[in-house]
Amino acid sequence: MPKAELARSLGAPAAFGQSQFAFMRGHAFEARVKADGGAELLRLTHAHLGGGPEPVPGEARVPDLSAAGPEGRSARTELALREATAAGAWTLLDHPMLVLDVAGTPAFLEPDAVVVAPDGTWTVVEIKSFPMVDGAADAAKVGAAARQSAVYALALQDAAARLDPAPEVRHRVLLVCPKDFSNLPAASAVDIRKQLSVTRRQLSRLTRVEEIAATLPPGTTFDVTRSPAELTAAVEAVPATYAPECLAACELAFHCRARARAADEVTALGRSLRAELGALTTVEAALAAARGEAGDPDDPAVAALRRAGELRAEALAGGAA
Amino acid sequence: MTLTDDLARLEATATGRARPRATVRHRHLSERPLVFVPLTTAGEAGAPLGALIGTERTSPRLLVVPQPRDRDLRFAFLAQLADTVLPYVESYADDVEAAERTETDPETGKRVKVEVDLCADAPQLIVPSRAGIEFVRLLGRSTRFRRTAEQDPDTPHPAPPRVPLLGRWLTHFGERARVPGSALLLAMTDLLSRHWATGQSSLEEQHLGALLAWIEAPAGGSGAEAALRAELARDAAGQLLCPPAGPATDPAFDNDLLAPAVERYDRARTALAAAEDGLAADARLAELTAAEREIRALVESRTRPTWDAVWRGLDALCTLPAAERAEDRWRSDRWSFTAHRDRVAAGEPPQPRRDDAVTAAQKLATREREQARLDAQEALDDPLVMAGRRLRGEAFAGEVTQVVMAYGEGRSPRPRPLVTVRTADRPHLDEGVKVYRSLGGKPQAAQFVTYAADGGDGRDGGAALVLRILDKMGRGKEPEPGSVPEAGDRLCWTLFEHEQRGGPKLPDPEDTPWTHGGPPDATAESPDPVTAEDTL
Numbered sequence: 001m002p003k004a005e006l007a008r009s010l011g012a013p014a015a016f017g018q019s020q021f022a023f024m025r026g027h028a029f030e031a032r033v034k035a036d037g038g039a040e041l042l043r044l045t046h047a048h049l050g051g052g053p054e055p056v057p058g059e060a061r062v063p064d065l066s067a068a069g070p071e072g073r074s075a076r077t078e079l080a081l082r083e084a085t086a087a088g089a090w091t092l093l094d095h096p097m098l099v100l101d102v103a104g105t106p107a108f109l110e111p112d113a114v115v116v117a118p119d120g121t122w123t124v125v126e127i128k129s130f131p132m133v134d135g136a137a138d139a140a141k142v143g144a145a146a147r148q149s150a151v152y153a154l155a156l157q158d159a160a161a162r163l164d165p166a167p168e169v170r171h172r173v174l175l176v177c178p179k180d181f182s183n184l185p186a187a188s189a190v191d192i193r194k195q196l197s198v199t200r201r202q203l204s205r206l207t208r209v210e211e212i213a214a215t216l217p218p219g220t221t222f223d224v225t226r227s228p229a230e231l232t233a234a235v236e237a238v239p240a241t242y243a244p245e246c247l248a249a250c251e252l253a254f255h256c257r258a259r260a261r262a263a264d265e266v267t268a269l270g271r272s273l274r275a276e277l278g279a280l281t282t283v284e285a286a287l288a289a290a291r292g293e294a295g296d297p298d299d300p301a302v303a304a305l306r307r308a309g310e311l312r313a314e315a316l317a318g319g320a321a
Numbered sequence: 322m323t324l325t326d327d328l329a330r331l332e333a334t335a336t337g338r339a340r341p342r343a344t345v346r347h348r349h350l351s352e353r354p355l356v357f358v359p360l361t362t363a364g365e366a367g368a369p370l371g372a373l374i375g376t377e378r379t380s381p382r383l384l385v386v387p388q389p390r391d392r393d394l395r396f397a398f399l400a401q402l403a404d405t406v407l408p409y410v411e412s413y414a415d416d417v418e419a420a421e422r423t424e425t426d427p428e429t430g431k432r433v434k435v436e437v438d439l440c441a442d443a444p445q446l447i448v449p450s451r452a453g454i455e456f457v458r459l460l461g462r463s464t465r466f467r468r469t470a471e472q473d474p475d476t477p478h479p480a481p482p483r484v485p486l487l488g489r490w491l492t493h494f495g496e497r498a499r500v501p502g503s504a505l506l507l508a509m510t511d512l513l514s515r516h517w518a519t520g521q522s523s524l525e526e527q528h529l530g531a532l533l534a535w536i537e538a539p540a541g542g543s544g545a546e547a548a549l550r551a552e553l554a555r556d557a558a559g560q561l562l563c564p565p566a567g568p569a570t571d572p573a574f575d576n577d578l579l580a581p582a583v584e585r586y587d588r589a590r591t592a593l594a595a596a597e598d599g600l601a602a603d604a605r606l607a608e609l610t611a612a613e614r615e616i617r618a619l620v621e622s623r624t625r626p627t628w629d630a631v632w633r634g635l636d637a638l639c640t641l642p643a644a645e646r647a648e649d650r651w652r653s654d655r656w657s658f659t660a661h662r663d664r665v666a667a668g669e670p671p672q673p674r675r676d677d678a679v680t681a682a683q684k685l686a687t688r689e690r691e692q693a694r695l696d697a698q699e700a701l702d703d704p705l706v707m708a709g710r711r712l713r714g715e716a717f718a719g720e721v722t723q724v725v726m727a728y729g730e731g732r733s734p735r736p737r738p739l740v741t742v743r744t745a746d747r748p749h750l751d752e753g754v755k756v757y758r759s760l761g762g763k764p765q766a767a768q769f770v771t772y773a774a775d776g777g778d779g780r781d782g783g784a785a786l787v788l789r790i791l792d793k794m795g796r797g798k799e800p801e802p803g804s805v806p807e808a809g810d811r812l813c814w815t816l817f818e819h820e821q822r823g824g825p826k827l828p829d830p831e832d833t834p835w836t837h838g839g840p841p842d843a844t845a846e847s848p849d850p851v852t853a854e855d856t857l
Contacts, residue, residue, distance in 0.1 A: 020580050025363075131366035244523075266331070311712055315707070318704070
C-alpha cells in the first residue's frame with residue numbers, strides 16, 4: 001500500500017523526503033566502498049570479523065544478481081548464496097533480494113550487501129552515509145541501522161535454513177560509515193543479537209494480515225483516488241495506536257496525530273505521560289480529576305492528580321512557603 | 322517530568338496556550354549573547370552551508386558557502402566565523418576580578434588558598450535547537466586539529482590562521498553544554514521548554530517555530546493552531562512557511578531551490594575559469610556574482626525567520642525574573658571560561674580526540690554533581706518546581722505549630738529544639754532521616770523524630786511531624802535569635818541536600834593506574850589526514 005500517497009490524499013502529507021545532496025553523497029559513498037570488485041569492503045569485513053584468509057583484491061567473486069521481478073531476484077540471490085557457500089571463497093553479493101514472511105505476506109528486502117566468507121558464514125553489510133567521528137557515530141542512527149540490519153539478518157536466516165547443512169548467519173553486522181570528515185570508509189562490527197530477538201518476537205506477535213482484513217467492512221479500499229472522507233473512513237476501520245514516536249517512522253503519523261488530538265487522547269502528549277495517568281485516557285478526564293470534579297478519589301492516579309492540581313495552583317498563586 | 326509538569330501539559334492542551342513550568346528564569350542570560358543560526362549541507366558531516374551570527378538583533382552577519390563541497394570556500398566561511406566568534410570571546414577575557422581557589426601546594430602537599438583571576442563575565446552562545454549544539458561540537462572537532470601554514474609550512478591544505486583556535490573554543494562550548502545547568506552554550510528550544518509546557522510531546526517541542534507559537538499565543542487565540550501552521554504549512558511552491566530551525570534544511574528547499582542555485586553557481590565558475598579575454602571575464606564574473614548573491618539570498622531567507630524566533634524566545638524568557646541561584650551556576654561557567662582562556666594562553670595543545678581515563682572520570686563526576694545541584698537549586702528557587710518535589714515526597718511545606726526547647730546529651734548540652742510542623746504533604750520519612758530548610762540562604766539541618774498525634778494546637782488537618790533542629794544555632798547554650806522556627810512560621814523542608822559535596826579525589830593524569838590504560842600519551846594529536854579530492 002503506498003502510504004505516502006494515502007497520507008497526501010487524506011490531507012496530512014508526511015514530512016519525509018530526501019535532499020538530493022544527501023542522496024548523491026550516499027550513493028557516491030556506497031559506490032566508493034564497493035568499487036574494484038568490493039576490495040575495500042571485503043578488506044574491512046575480514047579486518048573486523050575474520051572469516052578466512054585475507055581476501056586478495058580482484059579475486060573475490062561478485063555474482064550477477066539481476067533477474068526479472070522481486071521473486072526472480074530473490075530466487076537468483078538464493079542460488080548465488082548456495083554457490084558462494086559451496087565455493088568457499090570471498091563473495092560479495094551487491095544488493096541481493098531477500099524474502100521475509102511478515103504477518104503472512106512475503107516482504108522483499110534489499111540490503112546494501114551480503115558477504116559470504118570462505119568459512120561459509122554470511123554477513124549483512126550496511127553502508128550508511130552518517131559519519132563515524134573518532135570511532136563513534138550518532139547512537140540513534142546506529143540503533144536504527146542495527147534494527148534495519150536485524151530484519152535483513154532474519155531474512156538471511158530463513159534462506160540459510162533452506163540449505164543443508166545450514167550456513168551460519170553472523171549475529172554481528174558490518175556497519176560502514178565515512179571516517180571522520182572524509183569520504184574514506186570506516187567500519188565497525190555491530191552486535192545485533194538483541195535487535196534480532198526483538199524483531200523476531202514482534203514479527204511472531206503481528207496480527208496476520210488476513211485477520212485484519214477479515215475485521216474490515218466489506219468493500220473497504222485504500223484507493224488513493226477516492227475522496228478524503230471515504231479514505232478517512234477506510235483508515236479509521238483499521239485500529240491504530242498513535243504515539244509521538246510514530247512521527248519519525250510512519251507516513252500516516254500526521255493523520256493519526258490529528259485523529260488522536262481530535263479524540264482528546266493523552267497518548268498524543270507522550271507514552272510516559274499516558275503511563276502516569278492509568279485509566280484516565282482523555283485530556284478532559286484527567287483535567288476533571290485534577291480539579292476534583294470527577295474520578296474515584298481512591299484511584300491512586302486520580303488522587304495524585306488532585307494533589308498535583310492543588311500544589312500547582314498553590315505555587316502559581318505564590319502561596320507556598 | 323513530574324506529574325505537576327504533566328498536568329501543565331494537559332492544561333496547555335485544553336486551553337491551546339502554553340502553561341508555565343517555572344515561575345522564575347532558571348538560566349543566566351547574558352546581556353550580550355552571541356546568537357548563532359547555522360545551516361548545514363544534507364548528508365555531509367560538518368559541511369556548513371551558511372549562518373547568521375551576531376550580538377545585535379537588527380544586524381546579524383550573514384555567512385554563506387556557495388558550494389559547500391569546495392574546501393577553499395569552506396575555509397573562507399570558517400575564517401569569517403572565527404572573525405566574529407573570537408573577538409566576541411576575547412572581549413570577555415581581559416575583564417577580571419580577584420577570586421580564591423584552593424589548590425594543592427606542590428611542595429608540602431597541603432590544600433592552600435591561592436588568589437587567582439576570575440573573568441567578571443563570560444561569553445554566551447545561543448543556538449536555536451539541540452541539533453545546533455551538536456553542530457557546534459562537530460565544527461569544533463573538524464577544525465581544532467587543522468594546521469595553519471604558520472604551524473606547518475608543508476601542510477597540503479593550510480587552514481586560515483585563526484580557524485584551529487576557533488575549533489578549540491567551539492569544542493569548549495560544546496563540552497560545557499553537556500554540564501547540567503551550564504549556560505555558556507544554550508539551545509533556545511531547551512530554554513523555552515524548560516520554562517513552559519505546551520500541548521505537544523517533548524519530541525515535537527524540538528521545533529522552535531511550533532514551540533514559540535504555543536508560548537506567544539495571544540489571549541483567546543489558539544497556540545495549537547499556530548503551532549500546526551508553523552510545523553506544516555507550505556506556500557504555493559511547496560516550501561515550508563516556517564523553515565526548520567536547522568542546522569538541517571528542508572529537503573524540498575534543497576531539491577527545488579538550493580540545488581539549482583548551486584548548479585548555476587558551479588556553471589558560472591567554470592565559465593569564468595574558461596574565459597579567454599578580459600572583457601568576457603568581466604561579464605562572467607558578473608554572472609558568478611549574481612549566482613552567489615542568489616545563494617546568499619536563499620540562505621538568508623531560511624535563517625532569518627529562525628534568527629528572529631531566537632530573539633523572540635529571548636524576549637519571552639526575559640519576562641521571567643531571574644532565579645537567585647542561577648547566578649551561582651553562572652559563576653561556575655565563568656570559572657570554566659577562565660580556565661580555558663588560561664589553557665589557550667599557556668599554549669596547551671587542543672583538546673584530545675578522546676579524553677584520558679582521569680579526565681573522563683572527572684567530567685562524569687562533574688556532570689553528576691551539577692545535575693544534583695541543579696535539581697536542588699531549581700526547587701529552592703521556584704515554588705512550582707518545589708511543588709513537583711513535594712508531590713513526589715521529597716519535600717514538604719507546612720506551618721510550625723509548636724516549638725519545645727530541648728538539649729542534646731553530652732558534656733556541654735547544645736540546644737536541640739523540637740519543632741512540630743503540620744503539613745498536608747506526604748514526605749517519605751523514617752526515623753532519623755535528615756531534612757533541610759533554607760535559613761538566610763544556608764541550609765539548616767533537622768532530624769525527623771516522630772509523627773505527632775495532633776499539631777499541638779488542637780486543630781486538625783494534615784499530618785504533624787516532630788523535627789529536631791541540629792545546627793546553625795550559634796555556639797552558645799541559647800540558640801541565636803531567629804535561628805529557631807517559631808509557631809506560626811510557614812516553612813518548606815527538603816529531604817535532599819541543598820549543597821553538593823565533591824566526589825572522591827582522582828589521581829593526577831600522570832598517575833593513572835595501568836588498569837585504566839596507564840598515563841596518557843603525551844605526544845600531541847596529529848591533524849586529520851586530508852583526502853586528495855576536494856570533497857569532504
